[in-house]
Each structure stands twice: as C-alpha cells, then as structure tokens.
Amino acid sequence: MATFKEFRNNVKPNWCPGCGDFSVQAAIQRAAANVGLEPEQLAVISGIGCSGRISGYINAYGLHGIHGRSLPIAQGVKLANRELTVIASGGDGDGFAIGMGHTVHAIRRNLDVTYIVMDNQIYGLTKGQTSPRSAEGFKTKSTPEGSIESTLSPLEIALSAGATFVAQSFSSDLKQLTALIEAGLNHKGFSLINVFSPCVTFNKVNTYDWFKENIVNLEQFPDYDPSNRIAAMTKIMETNGMVTGLIYQNKERKSYEDLAVGFKQEALSKQDLKLSRQDFDKLLTEFK
Amino acid sequence: MISQLSWKIGGQQGEGVESTDRIFSTALNRLGYYLYGYRHFSSRIKGGHTNNKIRISTKPIRAISDDLDILVAFDQESIDLNAGELRPGGIVVADAKFSPTIPEGVQARLFAVPITAIAEELGTSLMKNMVASGASWGLLGLPMEVFNKAVEEEFGRKGPAIVEKNVEAVRRGAEFVLEQAGGPLDEFKLEDADGKQKLFMIGNEALALGSVAAGCRLMSAYPITPASEIMEYLIKKLPKFGGTVVQTEDEIAAVTMAIGANYAGVRTMTASAGPGLALMMEAIGLSGMTETPLVIVDTQRGGPSTGLPTKQEQSDINALIYGTHGEIPKLVVAPSTIEECFYDMIESFNIAEKYQIPVIIATDLQLSLGKQTSEALDYDKIVIERGKLITEELPPNEDNRLFKRYELTDDGISPRVLPGAKHGIHHVTGVEHDQEGRPSENALNREKMMDKRLGKIRDLRVTNAIKAIAPNENPDLLIIAMGSTGGTIEEARERLTAEGISTNHVMVRQMFPFPSEMLEPHLAAAKQIVVLENNATGQLANLIKQNIGYHDKIRNLLKYDGTPFLPSEIHKACKELI
Numbered sequence: 097m098a099t100f101k102e103f104r105n106n107v108k109p110n111w112c113p114g115c116g117d118f119s120v121q122a123a124i125q126r127a128a129a130n131v132g133l134e135p136e137q138l139a140v141i142s143g144i145g146c147s148g149r150i151s152g153y154i155n156a157y158g159l160h161g162i163h164g165r166s167l168p169i170a171q172g173v174k175l176a177n178r179e180l181t182v183i184a185s186g187g188d189g190d191g192f193a194i195g196m197g198h199t200v201h202a203i204r205r206n207l208d209v210t211y212i213v214m215d216n217q218i219y220g221l222t223k224g225q226t227s228p229r230s231a232e233g234f235k236t237k238s239t240p241e242g243s244i245e246s247t248l249s250p251l252e253i254a255l256s257a258g259a260t261f262v263a264q265s266f267s268s269d270l271k272q273l274t275a276l277i278e279a280g281l282n283h284k285g286f287s288l289i290n291v292f293s294p295c296v297t298f299n300k301v302n303t304y305d306w307f308k309e310n311i312v313n314l315e316q317f318p319d320y321d322p323s324n325r326i327a328a329m330t331k332i333m334e335t336n337g338m339v340t341g342l343i344y345q346n347k348e349r350k351s352y353e354d355l356a357v358g359f360k361q362e363a364l365s366k367q368d369l370k371l372s373r374q375d376f377d378k379l380l381t382e383f384k
Numbered sequence: 385m386i387s388q389l390s391w392k393i394g395g396q397q398g399e400g401v402e403s404t405d406r407i408f409s410t411a412l413n414r415l416g417y418y419l420y421g422y423r424h425f426s427s428r429i430k431g432g433h434t435n436n437k438i439r440i441s442t443k444p445i446r447a448i449s450d451d452l453d454i455l456v457a458f459d460q461e462s463i464d465l466n467a468g469e470l471r472p473g474g475i476v477v478a479d480a481k482f483s484p485t486i487p488e489g490v491q492a493r494l495f496a497v498p499i500t501a502i503a504e505e506l507g508t509s510l511m512k513n514m515v516a517s518g519a520s521w522g523l524l525g526l527p528m529e530v531f532n533k534a535v536e537e538e539f540g541r542k543g544p545a546i547v548e549k550n551v552e553a554v555r556r557g558a559e560f561v562l563e564q565a566g567g568p569l570d571e572f573k574l575e576d577a578d579g580k581q582k583l584f585m586i587g588n589e590a591l592a593l594g595s596v597a598a599g600c601r602l603m604s605a606y607p608i609t610p611a612s613e614i615m616e617y618l619i620k621k622l623p624k625f626g627g628t629v630v631q632t633e634d635e636i637a638a639v640t641m642a643i644g645a646n647y648a649g650v651r652t653m654t655a656s657a658g659p660g661l662a663l664m665m666e667a668i669g670l671s672g673m674t675e676t677p678l679v680i681v682d683t684q685r686g687g688p689s690t691g692l693p694t695k696q697e698q699s700d701i702n703a704l705i706y707g708t709h710g711e712i713p714k715l716v717v718a719p720s721t722i723e724e725c726f727y728d729m730i731e732s733f734n735i736a737e738k739y740q741i742p743v744i745i746a747t748d749l750q751l752s753l754g755k756q757t758s759e760a761l762d763y764d765k766i767v768i769e770r771g772k773l774i775t776e777e778l779p780p781n782e783d784n785r786l787f788k789r790y791e792l793t794d795d796g797i798s799p800r801v802l803p804g805a806k807h808g809i810h811h812v813t814g815v816e817h818d819q820e821g822r823p824s825e826n827a828l829n830r831e832k833m834m835d836k837r838l839g840k841i842r843d844l845r846v847t848n849a850i851k852a853i854a855p856n857e858n859p860d861l862l863i864i865a866m867g868s869t870g871g872t873i874e875e876a877r878e879r880l881t882a883e884g885i886s887t888n889h890v891m892v893r894q895m896f897p898f899p900s901e902m903l904e905p906h907l908a909a910a911k912q913i914v915v916l917e918n919n920a921t922g923q924l925a926n927l928i929k930q931n932i933g934y935h936d937k938i939r940n941l942l943k944y945d946g947t948p949f950l951p952s953e954i955h956k957a958c959k960e961l962i
Contacts, residue, residue: 106784107822139803141644152811152822157803159647160813161640162670168604168637172644172652173803175602175630180648180804201633358623365649365802367626369599369768376763379593379621383583383758384413 116293143186164195314341395458446871522558525568594729672712695946
C-alpha cells in the first residue's frame with residue numbers, strides 16, 4: 097500500500113511561497129493514498145496557469161496540456177483506460193473562462209473524472225488580470241477601474257448542468273479538502289471540487305483571512321442533506337457561493353462509461369487491435 | 385449496346401432524391417457495374433434543388449461524365465437546371481403532374497409519367513420516387529428482380545406491406561413508360577457487366593472502415609459537413625468492438641479528447657472539415673510537442689469561413705501544413721482514391737504510433753461523399769504496427785528517476801509507455817521538457833529536443849507518396865494533382881493521347897513532409913507542367929515550386945467554383961497550354 101509520500105516527487109514547485117496550491121497538492125497526495133491507489137494507477141491531467149503545473153508535482157502519470165482543455169484530455173484518458181483513476185485540475189481561468197464550455201459538458205457527460213479547480217479569483221501566471229471569479233469592482237491590471245462583469249458562480253452552473261457531485265473547500269482546511277477529494281475519487285461519475293486557493297501575490301482582497309471570515313462550513317448544519325438538489329441550490333445562493341463541504345451528490349445516476357452501449361468494462365487500452373477476418377468480411381457485406 | 389451511361393435524378397431536397405439514388409445504384413452494383421456518383425446538394429434539409437448523378441460503366445471509372453443520358457426530374461426546375469447537360473438524344477423522365485417541358489434547343493426525348501398520380505393511387509405521394517426510378521430502370525431494360533430486391537432491403541424494416549407497395553410502384557412506373565416507349569430503348573441497352581460482386585461506398589465509409597481495421601476503438605468528433613458520415617458509421621460499429629464515439633461540445637474537445645485517449649493507449653481519431661481543423665490547430669501542436677500519436681481526417685470543403693460547406697474544394701493544404709504555431713513534426717497525407725482512403729487510414733494509425741506524431745488525412749468533398757465502386761479490400765494487407773510501445777513490465781527505476789519517455793535516440797523516437805504501467809511514470813507537458821518530460825528552459829536541451837522531434841520525420845514516406853502514370857520519357861505535358869481528381873485527369877489524358885499530345889500524370893499523396901526527391905525526376909523530364917487543383921491560389925503548385933523549383937515550367941489549372949473538374953475542362957485547358 098502506497099502512503100502519501102509515494103505520491104511525492106523531487107520537483108520543486110514554482111509557486112510563490114504561501115500559495116494555496118501547495119495544500120491542494122498535499123491533499124491530492126493524501127487522498128490518493130487514503131483511497132488505496134498506487135502511483136501508477138493515477139493520472140493527473142492539468143491545464144495551463146500556475147495551478148496547471150500541479151500534474152508535474154505529484155508522483156503519478158500526468159499530462160500538462162493546453163489552456164482550458166484539461167477536461168477533454170482527462171475524459172479521453174478515462175475512456176481509453178477506465179481502470180485508471182483520473183484527476184483533472186487547473187485554475188478558475190482555465191476551467192471557468194477559456195474552458196467553461198468543456199466544464200459544462202464534462203458535467204453533463206458524467207464520465208468518472210474528479211475535477212479539482214484551484215480558484216484564486218485572479219490570473220496569476222500572466223501577472224494579475226481579472227478572472228470570471230473576480231468580484232465586481234475588483235481592480236486588476238486589466239480592470240483598473242474595477243471589474244464591471246458579474247461574478248460567475250460555478251457551483252450554481254454545475255448544479256443546473258446536471259452535476260452528480262459538487263463540493264467546495266478551502267486550501268487551509270487540509271482535513272476537509274482531503275476528505276472531499278477522497279469522496280470525489282470514490283464517486284462513480286464526474287465530481288467537481290472547487291477549492292478557494294488564495295493567490296498571495298496578485299489578489300490582496302480574497303486573502304486567507306478574508307476567506308476565514310466569509311466561508312460558511314456545512315458542518316454548521318447537521319441536518320443538511322447533500323442528496324437534495326433544491327436545498328443545495330438554496331444553500332449556495334444563501335451563502336453567496338461561500339459554502340464549503342459536500343454540497344450535492346447523486347449516487348443514482350450511472351456514469352457515461354456505464355451508460356454507453358457496448359462500451360467495454362475492461363480497459364480499452366489493453367484490447368487486441370487486430371480485427372478477425374470474419375469480422376472484417378461481415379463489415380464488407382454492407383457495401384455489396 | 386453501350387458500355388457506359390450517365391443517370392441523374394433531381395428534385396427538391398427531402399423529396400426522396402437520396403433514397404432513389406441509393407436503391408438505383410445498389411441494384412446496379414449487384415449487377416456488377418462500375419459506378420461513380422456525384423451529389424449536388426445545399427446546406428439545408430428541406431427544399432432547394434438537389435440532384436444525384438451516377439455514371440454506370442462496364443469498365444472501371446473514377447470520374448463524373450461531361451454529359452448526361454437520362455434525367456429523372458421531380459419538378460420543372462430540375463429540368464431547367466440540368467437539361468443543358470443532356471447529350472443529343474438523351475431522355476427526360478418527368479412527373480406529368482407539372483406538365484414538363486424541355487427547354488428550347490435541347491434535343492431530348494421526354495417521357496411524362498404520371499408519377500405523383502400513380503403514387504397517390506397506391507396510397508401515398510411519398511412513393512413517387514419509386515415510380516420514377518421504376519420508369520427509368522424499365523427504359524434501360526435491366527432485370528426487374530434485382531431492382532425489387534434492392535427495394536426490399538431499403539423498406540424491409542418497415543414491414544412486408546410497405547415493401548409490396550413500393551415494388552408495385554416500381555412496376556407501375558416501368559409499365560407506364562414501356563408502353564409509351566414501346567419497350568426498352570435499344571440505344572440505352574447496357575452491355576452485361578462482369579457480374580462480380582463489388583464494393584460500393586463513399587470515401588467517408590472507406591475511411592471509417594479503415595479506422596476499424598486499424599484498431600481504432602474511440603472517436604471523438606463534432607458534426608460537420610462533409611465529415612459526419614465517419615462518426616455516423618463508427619457509432620454503429622465501434623460498440624461491437626467494445627469502443628464508442630463521443631459527440632463532443634466542439635472540435636477543440638474532439639481533438640484534445642483524442643489526444644488524451646491516444647496518450648492512454650487507445651487508437652483514437654477525430655474527423656472534421658476546414659472550420660473544425662482551424663479550431664484544432666493549437667492541440668495538434670500539443671500532440672507534436674508531447675509526441676502523442678493522433679489521427680485526424682480533414683474532409684476539405686469550400687472555404688474560407690463557412691464558405692461553400694457542401695461544395696468541392698482543396699484549399700486546406702496550406703493550413704494543414706502551416707496551421708499550428710511553432711514547429712512540429714507531422715504527416716499530411718492525401719488519398720486519391722476510395723481504396724487509398726481505406727489503406728491510408730491503416731497506415732496513418734501505424735505511422736502516428738511509430739513516429740509518435742499527429743497525422744492528418746486530407747480528403748476532399750467529392751472523394752468523401754461521392755459514392756463509387758471500390759476494388760476488393762484485402763484483409764491480408766491490414767497490419768498493425770505500434771513502434772516503440774513497451775508492453776512488457778519495466779524494471780524498477782534507479783535513484784527515484786522517472787521513465788525517460790523522451791530519451792534521445794539515434795532515430796529521435798523514444799520508447800513509449802502507457803499510463804498504468806508500473807515503473808513507467810514520467811511527465812508529459814506541452815512546455816519544452818527534458819528526457820523525463822520535466823519542464824526545462826535549458827538552451828542546449830531545447831536545441832536537442834527540437835532536433836529530436838523534427839528529425840523523426842526527415843525520411844518519412846507513406847506508401848506511394850506520389851503515384852505516377854508515366855509512359856512517356858519526355859512528355860509534352862506533365863499533369864500533377866491531388867485528391868479526387870485523378871480519374872478525371874485519366875479521361876482527359878485519353879483524349880489528349882488520341883490527339884497526339886503525350887502526357888504523364890502524377891498524383892501527389894504526401895503533402896508534408898514533401899516527397900521532393902520522388903517528384904523531381906518527373907518534373908525534369910516534362911516539357912511543360914500543369915498543376916491542377918480545386919483552389920484559387922495554387923497551393924500544391926506553390927509547394928512544388930517552394931520545395932523543388934521549375935517555376936518557369938509550372939502552370940496552374942485552378943477551379944474554385946465549388947464543382948469538380950470535368951474531363952472536357954481538363955482536356956480543353958491542357959490543349960490550350962501546349
């Protein structure tokens with residue numbers, strides 16, 4: 097059995113000291129070990145941006161692709177080898193701006209992929225422009241007078257797109273975050289975990305202290321039922337999207353790979369490629 | 385007795401033109417005739433003139449004809465638009481309902497058949513296509529039972545009553561016209577075909593079939609004309625082999641999903657046309673940079689922008705070669721026949737894995753959608769080659785190092801291991817990286833990695849990278865082309881040869897890397913060269929000039945009105961050039 101240490105490698109992250117992404121990395125490593133994975137059974141697919149580098153900092157298979165496309169790549173990996181555990185990851189710009197189309201459709205498709213978004217409400221790697229998650233009035237290099245676009249609510253969008261697993265956490269709360277990632281990895285279908293992961297360099301508004309003051313932890317509501325979609329939507333709206341915990345889970349809906357007619361239960365990547373002569377002749381008869 | 389004939393059916397889109405054509409040609413295929421089809425259609429579902437033309441021959445043919453023998457018309461517009469193509473003495477079979485007339489100056493014989501009236505008498509006007517096709521089949525004097533069998537297959541799933549009604553519609557159509565004509569027309573009596581069972585399909589089906597044979601088990605794609613038939617075929621077939629087709633939200637998702645699946649070890653393709661390929665360009669760079677195999681089909685259509693989405697063009701070549709930013713190794717191959725669509729697909733999957741590169745297969749609309757006779761496809765030629773893919777268990781890594789996925793080797797191609805393999809962990813990134821796949825900005829490493837990747841394809845040549853028909857040592861004219869135009873060029877060449885003009889003919893099948901050394905001797909030997917293409921700027925001619933030279937000898941023959949070349953157009957243009 098691998099421990100979280102087996103999921104570490106010797107690459108030094110290029111994140112700023114204090115970046116929230118360090119804890120997300122640690123939480124992924126712990127969760128992977130806790131659910132009983134070996135490093136080679138995990139594939140971490142990431143997008144572009146500061147957080148996109150995360151796939152290179154975890155000892156597992158990993159692909160660091162192009163901006164906004166971690167989800168379709170991750171879905172391709174899962175379709176090719178459903179025996180792998182697949183994590184997709186990236187920032188809020190990656191997932192909710194350039195990649196928003198893929199996010200919504202990955203949610204609808206419900207392939208068994210765990211999507212972890214490191215949400216810092218800003219573009220970090222390009223040195224401080226507004227993101228779809230920035231608050232209205234937020235001043236950045238690209239919005240010197242303050243952002244005039246409304247803030248996107250990924251949790252509401254996920255629910256309305258038919259998500260089967262929606263969670264939110266805060267990178268400082270390693271215990272909650274690890275538990276939620278474990279739950280996501282164990283969920284049979286697509287799971288979205290949005291993680292408040294402060295940018296200490298470019299976002300001086302949404303700081304660690306600010307999050308601590310504003311977060312509403314679901315632990316406060318012992319009667320909360322995460323299988324109730326309406327309650328989930330209400331809670332998100334009531335808390336202005338600041339709720340953390342497992343917000344919604346639908347355990348009934350089957351994953352895409354289980355619904356696709358004829359789709360193999362075993363890893364497709366292990367299949368023999370050669371067609372039999374008999375099968376080939378059968379295919380040809382249609383054209384006669 | 386004649387050895388070949390051209391037949392066309394025209395009407396409003398949604399009126400049954402497609403199904404009539406399908407049944408008519410299926411029956412002819414059963415009789416062993418060689419067929420070559422052309423679809424004229426518009427980007428709408430119902431309404432608007434549409435027509436399908438089939439050339440029927442006792443010998444192999446790979447071109448549409450200049451003229452037309454029989455026109456079946458559901459409306460006057462179909463006659464007005466197409467009668468000009470009829471050869472003197474040709475025939476029009478039209479619905480008596482609209483009191484059809486033959487335009488002035490056209491010498492054709494009209495058979496006004498109460499098509500709608502008969503169909504309605506039998507229960508529904510929907511069957512008018514069966515009445516019409518029965519009438520034209522009857523005039524040809526071909527065996528009725530073969531036609532009825534094709535009708536049965538088309539409507540079989542709707543039950544025996546429907547089949548019977550349609551067979552009756554065919555019979556009534558034939559009966560009416562034969563009474564008018566006094567029996568089958570001798571001048572349209574086709575010689576018997578060889579009776580051998582042939583394959584009859586569109587290029588997109590040949591591509592899709594080739595991909596199944598190549599071991600492709602996943603496809604991710606977004607619908608687009610004229611590529612959609614590939615996904616429509618594969619969604620029917622791949623589940624039988626454990627795989628599936630995912631219809632993605634856009635072409636960017638289609639190509640990146642295919643990259644993910646190929647990375648994880650399943651042969652996966654996507655297919656699109658120009659607009660979709662434009663969206664895929666960044667991801668094609670990721671495939672090149674990460675050395676992840678990828679196979680993409682581009683069924684070229686009229687561009688730019690939405691352009692002419694249902695029309696013939698060959699104008700994506702520059703985009704396919706140069707479209708991606710930065711410099712990557714890739715292969716761009718252009719099949720020139722339906723059989724090549726099948727075999728190129730298999731070879732493309734092999735090359736994508738052996739060289740660990742993106743492969744783009746560029747067809748054109750006429751090759752992708754023109755339904756035609758294919759030679760037998762040979763099972764024994766299906767070979768699967770996966771190159772340096774490691775399937776056996778790896779030894780443990782020393783000193784906690786990663787697997788050297790990008791190891792520098794003599795041929796530039798590194799061993800490849802799939803996610804899931806123990807001791808095979810490595811990193812993959814579109815950022816410049818070292819031999820273990822870790823990001824690196826080291827200048828020396830950058831040079832080595834660029835040289836490694838680009839060096840892989842230096843000597844890459846597909847089977848028959850060019851296809852030459854070169855009977856003359858020093859021809860008056862060398863005709864060079866790509867894609868679906870080869871058969872038409874051959875017909876033009878026959879006429880030129882008969883007039884004493886010697887010609888050679890080369891189809892370029894590999895666009896990148898360019899097979900200069902194979903083409904150069906043909907250029908050197910020719911007195912003049914014409915490069916024939918369906919685009920406005922001479923993209924293939926420019927490739928030849930750029931890679932080889934002979935600027936002074938090369939002339940363009942360009943057609944970009946959306947329709948394929950006719951033999952007569954090539955014949956005339958070549959004569960003018962000499």
